[in-house]
Amino acid sequence: MDKVRVRFLPAGEVVEGDVGATILDLAREAGVSISSVCGGDGICGGCRVIIQKGEVEASPTSLLTRDEIRRGYALACQTRVRGDAEVLIPLEARSEGAQILLDDDAQRFRALLPVDEEGVSFRHHPLVSKVALKVPPPSLEDNLGDQERLLREVRRQTDGPQIQLGLKVLQGLPELLRRADWEVTATLALRGGVRELVQVEPGDRRRNFGVAVDVGTSTVVAHLVDLASSRTVDAEACYNAQASFGEEVTRRIIHAERGGLQELHDAIAGDLNRLVSALISRNAVELKDVTAVVCAGNTAMQHFVLGLDPARLRKGPYVPVTTTPPPVRAAEVGVKINPRGLLYTVPSIGGWVGGDITAGILATGLHRSEQLTMLVDIGTNGEIVLGNREWMLACSTSAGPAFEGSSVRCGVRAGQGAIERVEITSQGHVRLEVIGEGKPKGVCGSGLIDLLAELAEAGLIDRSGQLKPGSSPRVRDRDGLLEFVIVVGDRAAGGEDIVITQADIENLLRAKAAVYAGADILLSSVGLEFADVDRLLVAGGFGNYLDREKAVLLGLLPDIALERIRFVGNTAIMGAKLSLLSAEALEEAHRASRGVTYFDLISYPDYYDDFMSAKFIPHTEEGRFPSVASRLKEAV
């Protein structure tokens, strides 16, 4: 078959491929990540690229305007190359694969809730710990075997359950003990009710690090933790490289069913490796001193990390392979830390409420709370937990990744260049706050919430979210679709206008409606309403802050006293970190996860009606939002 060369811009990656291959396939081959929500079915329009040179053949699509097509736009998944070509990947389509965010961006992912503010504290008892030993050398009077001698010393200095060790450690022991002149450091890992002596090193080598990971569908966040001091050394984040197989979990599961499980596993393992690699090189930590990883992620992501078949998550009765994966050797799943180090998983609650939510419960202390608490985690799905120390109920809404910056054309993740705050002044000017330096690239979750609320309050959209033509010079019609210009091209990083389209607004309203309706139904299923909620905790990686007032105005959050609402940041990473630092915390996460009842929204008869009502701003039932009604009335 004839070969063609395709060059991807702006970075310039070159790949040789077959005539007739799609640009999306070629990009994957070249290691270039292109955002794709639908996974290549030509439905989402996420994989928009610009053909700068060369002959291509594309299927017809309604997802590109005539104007765009004239400017060279094409859908990477629907476009086949006929000859050598140059393809520009515009900013909006760049999923950036596992490209690692800059450090100061990554810091923004740091969990914001101090460990013990809510009385959630655990004794320092890392899952993997090191102990420096001076072993008395053998004599005729004390001629215990090397193993028994070493373990005697370990038991003298540490408490804990029975100790296991493997043949490899045992085989190296006699030589190592003598070479080290009987001064060694033992690494002990807690594992299924026993302690495993995972390695013995010569001398005093107590440097011991772990990595806590929030394995999100869109974003993967990792914190490097000094296990001895409990200090968070550094944080790093990247986009989940699986995105090129589909941005939605379901798409990825379908890809796995079609033989792509290994690819999906490799993608996420690659992300973990790049994150760990960046963290250790920046902090002069040796790889062998990283002995543990704790992953918190939704159930599907946990399956992908461990290489478990997720197929049955997608179809009733939605059965995971496991909600409580055992600790495994990290190397066994391709994660590169100390070759004998372990990878632990925060237990899931069910097929659609994952370890990230268990971690959130742990981090917020919801399961210990006397007060009725609601935890809303706005990730790619919106998961909600309601309860207190007596009972817990959880559901998952199909909010979609809009607030994470996906499925919204101008959306970006909360990082360098993201617009995180938006204000529309009474003069109609748009004031922005951008993360980091430089021109804005797009709008992250918190900015999107602001933007919608401001558009509503300024009367530029109506209650159903329709942009009003003529209401502002920034509202314009392009190919019959209305859009609002946030930033004009020459002030934007990509040189193109940053706009929010009518379609984007509808995506966001669907997402906020899903969350609100889910929360509402969860409450009413136990005969409660929002007024009964003592604490409403909002978690997620969509920004560094949440303008509670605007979230209420939008109808994303209920109209309760603002002091009861709290933005708690990334509780998944916090819970993972707690587990890493304390075996008792992980044990408590197991108990908590077993204590949660899963509530299936889909089987609830009124869900669709509730969802439709909640798509209004703030809601069709105005009485639910008394404080909002008056403000919006003024605007309209």
Added chain:
Amino acid sequence: MDKVRVRFLPAGEVVEGDVGATILDLAREAGVSISSVCGGDGICGGCRVIIQKGEVEASPTSLLTRDEIRRGYALACQTRVRGDAEVLIPLEARSEGAQILLDDDAQRFRALLPVDEEGVSFRHHPLVSKVALKVPPPSLEDNLGDQERLLREVRRQTDGPQIQLGLKVLQGLPELLRRADWEVTATLALRGGVRELVQVEPGDRRRNFGVAVDVGTSTVVAHLVDLASSRTVDAEACYNAQASFGEEVTRRIIHAERGGLQELHDAIAGDLNRLVSALISRNAVELKDVTAVVCAGNTAMQHFVLGLDPARLRKGPYVPVTTTPPPVRAAEVGVKINPRGLLYTVPSIGGWVGGDITAGILATGLHRSEQLTMLVDIGTNGEIVLGNREWMLACSTSAGPAFEGSSVRCGVRAGQGAIERVEITSQGHVRLEVIGEGKPKGVCGSGLIDLLAELAEAGLIDRSGQLKPGSSPRVRDRDGLLEFVIVVGDRAAGGEDIVITQADIENLLRAKAAVYAGADILLSSVGLEFADVDRLLVAGGFGNYLDREKAVLLGLLPDIALERIRFVGNTAIMGAKLSLLSAEALEEAHRASRGVTYFDLISYPDYYDDFMSAKFIPHTEEGRFPSVASRLKEAV
């Protein structure tokens, strides 16, 4: 380098090698086992072969007579080939490597002591067990994960500690459970205080076998056990293939120190594999249904099986790598059973008192006994345990392998063709009993004890074991060395006379003296004497019986009431089997091994004197053997 072809007879193996290679090296290369006590240093004279054709070059040696050299005899380790050659390996030099003894021979290795005769009984609780499960399929109301669902069912049907499982099992679970329509068999292995779910198979597959192994320095014995019914299905034995690296443990340790550990490990692993292979093929058992191996052996053999460096066993303070090896995946040490099956080790007591002795304690119930019990295990070394339920003391004597048929020219192991009973009639005729059919090949341990006692009683040797010239037509002089003809060549399997030489007699007397002196010193170290011993249990694989009277006459055993002496057979295999069938037995073996104090004979000042006195028949102090004195007086 020029090549030569060497053919080994009688089997006809052909090997091509370099001019100048030793015959021993070439034999190893050809897979032909030649007995070698010294490991190739030209000291033992064990590797006598007959050069039938071809040119060789040999170092001078005092270990061959002129006559032998004329008949073509050479020491394989000291003889280098110069051209193509044919080499006959005479019966006496054939170590037979791992050649498997015939079934009816192997049966003779069966332990003779019924499990509960001495009140030693344990509940049936195999180290590895299988449970057939009908797992309720998932539904919307019961949508536990596959792992949790399976384990719920396991816990419903079995008791036991926490269950661990590995990633491989987990990864295969969803497909397997559904393919098997939720009817599966789970295999659970006890491992360091937890249960490991080692495999899940579709359907009802409760066939479950284990192998108990006595890993002896000279002989390896394996029993195939049905773990469900506790029935011993079959037994098999072979010679330890490590013999070609030296028959003594010390020689093998030196070989390991010189980089030969892997070779030694491979040799014994090969033996285990051949034994298992023979057992399963003969009994139509599938390899995957063999899920556990329990090894009992001396400490060095346990090191070799596990690939642990035995170097420090040889030099003070005689420190093993471990006395309590953890269970390991059998595959990890090259032992082929079910790929996920485990290999367990009966714990040792110290560097020179091994797991075979712990197994002996377990099997005889010595550690539970109210009576003062002495267990004498006559293997390659003679190990002795003294004690009762309150205390235990053990020592190891350097008896050497004489009673196992090694280091005695006419000696053979107790198997097909071995002379196991000898009587010299008043007319001077020799009456023999041979194991199995066919002509005799040599004399096994029990026959050697008989032979020496009969020679002494018939007055053919004096009290110091010297053959008396002219005392019988069977006593003759060859090249200045006296020997006694047991069987003339035309009645012997090898066509050569079966004789016992003066040197052989001295080897045997050293062995019996080492055992007697060791036992005596062990007793006197705690202020006791033989008269205080309630039960004297003699264990070992040297035959199917022990003529207690003759053993006493010889001075191997003390002159106590015969009814207090009991031959208990191979207690190492019995203890291994108890451990295989009952986790509580293995646990008790661990406790028992910790309860034994090691007594170091070498550091005892009078040991050498005691040993020298015990070399007499029965002893220099006649008063110790009142019943014997009169019988020998008549003879002299």
